Amino acid sequence: MRLIRLCFVLSVAVLALAGCRGNDVFDADQSSAQNISVAQSGKRACDVVTGVGHTYIVGQFTFAGSADLVVGGQVFDDVEITTTLLEMRETDTGTLLALTSHAFGPAANPWFVTTDKARLEPTGVPGEFRINSTMKVTAPEGMRGNLTAHGTISLIPGGNGAEFEIHGVLCDGPNTGGKEDMSD
Secondary structure, eight states: OHHHHHHHHHHHHOOEEEEOOOOOSSSOOOOOOOOOOOOETTTOOOEEEEEEEEEEEEEETEEEEEEEETTTEEEEEEEEEEEEEEEEEEEETTTTEEEEEEEESOOOSEEEEEEEEEEEEESSSSSSSEEEEEEEEEESSEEEEEEEEEEEEEOOSOOOEEEEEEEEEESSSOOOOOOOOOOO
């Protein structure tokens, strides 16, 4: 059961994207001519990010899948997502609190990386949780932002994995980087 919850936490992190980044938010890989550019807004360049995603358990501490994102009005289909569980604990009520990381884009050279705080609340159905995550862009330098992800996840082997909606912004400017922790 703990392994199922652990896998769920990883999926939850994917749900919580929140970020800000500057022009050329994504440096598309060589196989793609797509480029995400951030609209200029006053003194800084920021783009609104929305999307939907789905990840599956692929390892003890790893989830993988994809998301369809809209960044500044431009559509990016099937963006790769790799989620890594960094830390997790369970509360007395059965809620799981997790620290995760998400890499968006090709695994070898992601467009951006987040560190996330996820909260997985039991739905009443064994192995299923509601996911609420907040995500802070921690890489690359020159990009900042915050995203949120909300959805559901099944930690049952062979289950539906995680399905979520993503909302937030990516902006130009230095990120604060640094390590997140699970404290509120």
